[in-house]
Amino acid sequence: MTEKQLDLLLKGVxxxxxYTGGEYxxxxxxxxxxxxxxxxxxxxxxxxxxSHLGIKIxxxxxxxxxxxxxxxxxxxxxxxxxxxxxxxxxxWGLESLDELKCFDVIGFTLQYEMCYTxxxxxxxxxxxxxxxxxxxxxxxxxxxxxxxxxNLEPVSDFVxxxxxxxxEDSMREFILLYKEFKKKGATKQEFLLxxxxxxxxxxxxxxxxxxxxxxxxxxxxPNCDAPKRPQKAIVQDLDNMFFPKTFxxxxxxxxxxxxxxxxxxxxxxxxxxxxxxxxxxxxxxxxPSVVSNQAKSLCDSTGYDELSLxxxxxxxxxxxxxxxxxxxxxxxxEKVNISLPSMRIDAFSPELLExxxxxxxxxxxxxxxxxxxxxxxxxxxxxxxxxILDSCKIAFEGxxxxxxxxxxxxxxxxxxxxxxxxxxxxxxxxxxxYEMPNKPKGKGVQVSISLATFVPKPHTPFQWFGQNELELxxxxxxxxxxHLTTKKIRVSWHxxxxxxxxxxxxxxxxxxxxVMLKLAEEDCCFDAWDExxxxxxxxxxxxxxxxxxxxxxxxxxxxxxxxxxxHLDYGISKEFLIREMKKAQKAEVTQNCREKCAGCGANKxxxxxxxxxxxxVNL
Amino acid sequence: xxxVRLIYKKGGRAKYISxxxxxxxxxxxxxxxxxxxxxxEGFNPHAFIxxxxxxxxxxxxxxxxxxxxxxxxxxxxxxxxxxxxxxxxEGIEVVDIIEPQMKVKELCFAQFELLIECDEKAKNxxxxxxxxxxxxxxxxxxxxxxxxxxxxPKIKKFDFExxxxxxxxxxxxxxxxxxxxxxxxxxxxxxxxIEFDVVLVKRGKLYDKNMQLFH
Numbered sequence: 001m002t003e004k005q006l007d008l009l010l011k012g013v014x015x016x017x018x019y020t021g022g023e024y025x026x027x028x029x030x031x032x033x034x035x036x037x038x039x040x041x042x043x044x045x046x047x048x049x050x051s052h053l054g055i056k057i058x059x060x061x062x063x064x065x066x067x068x069x070x071x072x073x074x075x076x077x078x079x080x081x082x083x084x085x086x087x088x089x090x091x092w093g094l095e096s097l098d099e100l101k102c103f104d105v106i107g108f109t110l111q112y113e114m115c116y117t118x119x120x121x122x123x124x125x126x127x128x129x130x131x132x133x134x135x136x137x138x139x140x141x142x143x144x145x146x147x148x149x150x151n152l153e154p155v156s157d158f159v160x161x162x163x164x165x166x167x168e169d170s171m172r173e174f175i176l177l178y179k180e181f182k183k184k185g186a187t188k189q190e191f192l193l194x195x196x197x198x199x200x201x202x203x204x205x206x207x208x209x210x211x212x213x214x215x216x217x218x219x220x221x222p223n224c225d226a227p228k229r230p231q232k233a234i235v236q237d238l239d240n241m242f243f244p245k246t247f248x249x250x251x252x253x254x255x256x257x258x259x260x261x262x263x264x265x266x267x268x269x270x271x272x273x274x275x276x277x278x279x280x281x282x283x284x285x286x287x288p289s290v291v292s293n294q295a296k297s298l299c300d301s302t303g304y305d306e307l308s309l310x311x312x313x314x315x316x317x318x319x320x321x322x323x324x325x326x327x328x329x330x331x332x333x334e335k336v337n338i339s340l341p342s343m344r345i346d347a348f349s350p351e352l353l354e355x356x357x358x359x360x361x362x363x364x365x366x367x368x369x370x371x372x373x374x375x376x377x378x379x380x381x382x383x384x385x386x387x388i389l390d391s392c393k394i395a396f397e398g399x400x401x402x403x404x405x406x407x408x409x410x411x412x413x414x415x416x417x418x419x420x421x422x423x424x425x426x427x428x429x430x431x432x433x434y435e436m437p438n439k440p441k442g443k444g445v446q447v448s449i450s451l452a453t454f455v456p457k458p459h460t461p462f463q464w465f466g467q468n469e470l471e472l473x474x475x476x477x478x479x480x481x482x483h484l485t486t487k488k489i490r491v492s493w494h495x496x497x498x499x500x501x502x503x504x505x506x507x508x509x510x511x512x513x514x515v516m517l518k519l520a521e522e523d524c525c526f527d528a529w530d531e532x533x534x535x536x537x538x539x540x541x542x543x544x545x546x547x548x549x550x551x552x553x554x555x556x557x558x559x560x561x562x563x564x565x566x567h568l569d570y571g572i573s574k575e576f577l578i579r580e581m582k583k584a585q586k587a588e589v590t591q592n593c594r595e596k597c598a599g600c601g602a603n604k605x606x607x608x609x610x611x612x613x614x615x616x617v618n619l
Numbered sequence: 620x621x622x623v624r625l626i627y628k629k630g631g632r633a634k635y636i637s638x639x640x641x642x643x644x645x646x647x648x649x650x651x652x653x654x655x656x657x658x659x660e661g662f663n664p665h666a667f668i669x670x671x672x673x674x675x676x677x678x679x680x681x682x683x684x685x686x687x688x689x690x691x692x693x694x695x696x697x698x699x700x701x702x703x704x705x706x707x708x709e710g711i712e713v714v715d716i717i718e719p720q721m722k723v724k725e726l727c728f729a730q731f732e733l734l735i736e737c738d739e740k741a742k743n744x745x746x747x748x749x750x751x752x753x754x755x756x757x758x759x760x761x762x763x764x765x766x767x768x769x770x771x772p773k774i775k776k777f778d779f780e781x782x783x784x785x786x787x788x789x790x791x792x793x794x795x796x797x798x799x800x801x802x803x804x805x806x807x808x809x810x811x812x813i814e815f816d817v818v819l820v821k822r823g824k825l826y827d828k829n830m831q832l833f834h
Contacts, residue, residue: 022632024708303647
């Protein structure tokens with residue numbers, strides 16, 4: 001596509017900056033001189049995709065390889081898609097304005113299940129055959145990465161190859177192999193066979209799935225010389241891991257428009273509902289000086305004046321004080337603000353807040369996740385009420401008057417009393433505010449309670465748990481609202497239908513490919529957005545395929561059932577997950593990894609070996 | 620500390636950067652360039668920059684103005700220019716760095732050039748349309764109500780040039796805080812009767828009330 005064609009397409013389109021490319025720091029190469037062209041697609045809007053750290057790391061990593069040109073592509077909104085349809089133009093890479101079908105490899109990052117339909121829609125409107133078996137050549141290879149590949153069975157028919165775990169090493173190996181095989185004119189099959197040997201690569205078509213009469217999985221086994229259990233890849237040494245020296249700087253404002261420095265991967269906490277915390281083990285930290293230098297390079301080269309430290313739980317970084325001192329050495333002078341998302345409530349000390357001097361006094365957000373202590377023990381969120389109240393007190397004394405609390409509803413063993421406890425906790429925070437002798441004058445307090453419906457995820461101790469039915473979820477939401485007696489507490493929740501579909505897809509099997517294909521034919525797209533989700537289309541598709549949402553979402557599994565993702569090795573043992581689930585049912589807590597090793601098995605992935613005696617016993 | 624006026628061009632894909640986004644962009648450009656720009660001293664210090672005249676989304680320009688203050692007197696205009704040139708994104712170019720001579724409120728007229736694609740008949744219709752004694756247009760007020768007025772007396776000068784498949788129209792229109800006319804106001808009105816496409820709008824030089832080049 002030429003720039004002139006782009007001008008015509010953009011007529012009357014909202015926020016054209018989403019589609020133009022040309023941002024500062026984008027990488028442009030001579031397409032006649034590159035060997036492999038890679039389209040890095042984020043199956044959502046530009047604003048969301050450009051906020052994602054992973055795409056920035058891998059974009060830069062791929063473009064640093066000679067002969068490889070990686071571009072970015074995002075999903076067009078309906079107004080743009082309309083114009084594209086009229087002009088007969090599909091999704092394009094922002095750097096070259098060439099359409100996806102011109103690319104050797106089309107990569108999607110799957111960050112959440114509800115983006116599956118958007119991925120398929122992007123392929124569809126780009127005139128690329130949806131099913132992997134219909135793409136015969138080596139070109140237009142569709143590859144996926146991101147957390148959802150831990151069970152991508154519902155979209156396995158559409159995908160040629162998936163990356164499990166950290167992508168830095170496996171993608172580099174993959175792209176070099178592709179370059180070599182393209183040069184020697186290999187077939188797709190020849191390439192895939194060789195690629196299946198790369199650590200962290202999973203090729204769905206190399207595995208056959210058989211089912212029991214009740215619809216559960218009987219067996220998954222390779223149909224060729226592919227590894228029996230593909231294992232996720234991990235980066236061994238974060239200090240020497242590739243990290244971009246700069247980011248593409250968007251023109252339009254995106255959700256997170258700032259420099260981001262990663263401080264560590266993995267999480268010591270072991271919250272039983274948390275997929276990220278389980279899947280990214282073992283914990284690997286970066287040194288403070290490395291983080292600080294990388295952050296400075298980013299700020300200098302992008303012009304960002306905000307720096308965000310990124311990890312699953314930044315306050316668990318062992319050298320947080322040292323890092324903040326390193327950062328403050330240059331950020332103060334360069335007028336860069338530091339923001340610390342993902343802080344645990346119990347780490348919220350006045351000293352830490354003071355270090356992060358420019359935190360603006362807007363709202364504060366905490367995630368107790370559950371209202372009663374019993375429930376918090378079930379999910380292993382090791383946090384007691386006193387800590388929550390103390391943190392709120394510090395916040396109020398610091399001048400804050402609004403607190404936002406995140407809770408989950410529909411957790412295993414939950415009763416109506418646990419639901420009431422959510423409201424009670426809110427009430428205690430309100431009371432706390434009014435009991436303060438030095439409370440801010442003339443201001444009321446506002447406690448916002450945000451309820452998410454719990455979605456059980458693969459590779460977590462709750463992977464066997466049947467999600468609460470929609471009616472029960474609604475009854476619980478209603479019960480909480482009725483239990484409240486003050487207007488100082490506001491309750492909000494997400495669309496529960498989305499949580500149901502998420503639960504279906506998260507633990508789905510290959511039978512769902514039929515459903516996904518139907519949804520693609522129906523032009524479903526942006527289903528992660530309430531305003532675009534058409535639930536009736538989903539219901540219809542399930543009905544037509546003779547499949548039942550409840551089977552996937554609400555059914556309680558037995559420990560001995562073969563789960564659709566059991567053949568994917570994420571380093572944590574099934575025994576550990578079962579142990580944790582049993583402890584959850586008894587409301588017993590497990591200490592964090594630094595206090596006592598729980599023997600999950602992830603340490604065995606470390607090349608330097610594990611020094612943890614407990615691990616050795618448990619393995 | 621001294622005042623600095625950046626005169627720049629905006630074109631290519633950069634024409635899709637809105638006025639609001641330009642502000643953020645320029646702050647980042649300045650930071651990347653390492654310019655010793657004066658920061659406000661309030662609760663939330665930020666580099667102080669001011670744009671003379673907003674540019675509509677999709678227009679290109681050859682004489683846009685951004686003012687700021689430089690704290691380090693050893694930093695010459697040439698230094699500023701070189702630092703900015705290294706840090707500006709595709710489509711935005713430095714025309715000149717000067718010491719401001721006029722105040723922004725002295726801005727009075729802007730030169731526009733529109734590339735129009737149309738057939739022969741539309742060419743004549745358009746000429747006739749602009750040659751009318753009165754051109755009544757509709758404008759939305761800040762209160763979201765429509766008001767109508769005659770725009771013709773505000774068009775200080777206009778001219779046509781025949782090009783392949785269309786016309787090049789140049790217009791001199793009032794701009795600034797006193798009175799401001801967007802050329803699309805006139806051509807959107809014309810579109811109600813005549814079929815044509817505005818392919819490109821370029822805002823050219825800016826002038827004060829005596830038609831002195833704004834500088």
